[in-house]
Amino acid sequence: MEQGELVVRKSYGGDITFRVEQVHKDFAVIKGTDFRLVADSPIEDLTNVTETTLKRRSQQAQIKMLKSVEAVEELRRRQKERHWSEFEHATISSHQTSYFEVPGKVLHLDGDPNYLQKSMALYQQLRVPAEGHFVLEGNMADFLHRVLPVSRPDVVVITGHDGVLKGLRRRDLYNLQTYKNSQNFVNAILVARQYERNRDLLTIVAGACQSHFEALLQAGANFASSPGRVMIHALDPVNVAAKSAYTSIRDTVKIGDISPHTVTGIDGIGGIETRGSYRIGMPNWKDLSKIHVTPSVI
Template sequence: MNIGDLVVRKSYGGDVTFRVEGLQLDAAVIKGTEFRLIADSPVDDLIQVPYEPQSAKTRQAHIKAHQTLSRLQQNRMEQAERNREGLVQDWSAAQQEPAYFEMPGKVLHLDGDPNYLKKSMDLYEQLRVPAEGQYVHESAMADTLYRLLPKVRPDIVVITGHDGVLKTRQPYDLYSLGSYKNSQNFVSAIQVARQYERHLDALTIVAGACQSHFEALLRAGANFASSPGRILIHALDPVYVAAKASFTSVRDTVNMSDVLHNTISGSQGVGGVETRGSYRVGLPGLNDLSTLKVNPSAV
């Protein structure tokens, strides 16, 4: 067995596929390929697989991911039609339908896993969400946000990576941050972001990973967080929430039903508080500057 191999765990019935990230004597550090889960496992509990098998959980996640993506794209088309109808009504004296431009909310995405970051950035591009991504270890996220927030000036911050309830803390206390692998790091990063912008509608924060301390993340100032039911969340759930906020009008609040029921992990995976969107429409439509005929006037 080598680093990079795909494996499943015999003791869990092969329900989740992992990639081997580290090997030490008879133990391995493994990361989920679809779920934001990091774990250690005895090597003899691992079965190497030549490709990612389609377990029932993986198949269900793929189906839900496709449905969620389709729903977001459908929402975008409906929003474009609402924009057109609203502008025609407001611009009733115009001889023709007015052109407009869009300003979706800008995302700064910090991820503790480079593979998940790449998947996330690909999805932002597919959804046409303006986004900047950084691979940052969870322990360095607070310092990184302190440096990046004034420079990037995002509307939405995603703080995610790996987390989980620690097996070594037995009996564990789900109320204690000490029972979680990275929830304290996420809390520290949220606090830095809230020092930068305290208003929940001026900076939307999406935070957490698998089994994160949902209540602590909200108390620290997150708008949306995982995981109310301390379950595994899909790698792309934070992206779907951020995209929803990015393309929800500043005049509206993010549809909480969509967040709770249309993310891949569902209502026990992600939750949050009422939050205004970050999407704006501008008038008039932007010109193609290469076609403008301009008479220079400045001396």
């Protein structure tokens, strides 16, 4: 077994594809290729993924993500058409249609550099203004304390790796100590809420695989994983953030409209209804190189 190899766990029926991150004497640290999960496993429990299996799983994951992206874009298109129609009839005559869009800005903190790269690519595809940072989960609270006043986002995504710990004498799912990083996510949310207490002015999307959903919401998150303590897809938080960024400030982001279009559904991410952060303005920005201006100041 070598670092970088693609493997599955035999004891779990080979349900998730992992990449080997570290190899020790008799166990390896492995990271999900599509799901936000880091685990350790006995080397004897790991088996390499065949090219056929890898290709099939990659295609399945890609199909799911394409469907998810298409659904988010369709929701956004319908929302924008309705928003613009209402705005147009209320303020201007029908022949005036010059306007510009101001979607919400996303600040995305990720405990995994590879997932961060994939997330930023999806934000770009969805035309969501986003700023991304690779920050280890334990450092996220301090990082937000320094960066939030500078970045001034509308949406904050706090994600990375998490999971229910193995080897506990008593597995209490109500206890934050049962989870790998849920306490770190809670700490980061509390800092964000100290910066902005109003949940409609700062939307927080938090959590990763199997995170303590209830604790994240109680700390101040608007949307969080994982109600069913399931593995969430690496890009599910991005889909929620994108929906918030392109939902009108006059409308609420309803989790019931989001969950069917995430890869892991309502067991993966839940939350509370929250106002969107999308605005439109008019008239559209002009090409200043074509405007003739008579100077008026000496």
